[in-house]
Amino acid sequence: xxxxxxxxxxxxxxxxxxxxxxxxxxxxxxxxxxxxxxxxxxxxxxxxxxxxxxxxxxxxxxxxxxxxxxxxxxxxxxxxxxxxxxxxxxxxxxxxxxxxxxxxxxxxxxxxxxxxxxxxxxxxxxxxxxxxxxxx
Numbered sequence: 001x002x003x004x005x006x007x008x009x010x011x012x013x014x015x016x017x018x019x020x021x022x023x024x025x026x027x028x029x030x031x032x033x034x035x036x037x038x039x040x041x042x043x044x045x046x047x048x049x050x051x052x053x054x055x056x057x058x059x060x061x062x063x064x065x066x067x068x069x070x071x072x073x074x075x076x077x078x079x080x081x082x083x084x085x086x087x088x089x090x091x092x093x094x095x096x097x098x099x100x101x102x103x104x105x106x107x108x109x110x111x112x113x114x115x116x117x118x119x120x121x122x123x124x125x126x127x128x129x130x131x132x133x134x135x136x
């Protein structure tokens with residue numbers, strides 16, 4: 001009689017069951033990775049919207065001079081693709097002194113404005129850009 005080699009049906013079923021049980025925790029990782037990707041996409045979009053507004057304020061300062069950037073808080077209305085986001089710009093004029101750099105020629109503390117651009121989605125602030133505009 002010839003001896004047969006290989007696996008029995010019961011051994012194959014046992015291996016399939018063991019692999020299935022071991023694979024169940026991996027499905028949770030796939031779900032978590034998907035949610036993480038969506039969060040990262042939201043944050044990246046918010047950072048781009050904040051950077052875009054910061055660059056437009058710097059361009060406005062170059063075109064209209066320092067006085068062209070008004071002090072106060074404004075909320076931008078974003079287009080249809082970004083309607084879930086809220087972009088708020090706050091411009092304050094701190095007192096001249098240690099917070100503002102010295103004028104390169106006169107050595108006197110220059111006038112400056114602090115600009116904070118915040119982008120939120122719902123109650124969550126996702127990105128914030130803060131910079132100083134200086135009147136040299």
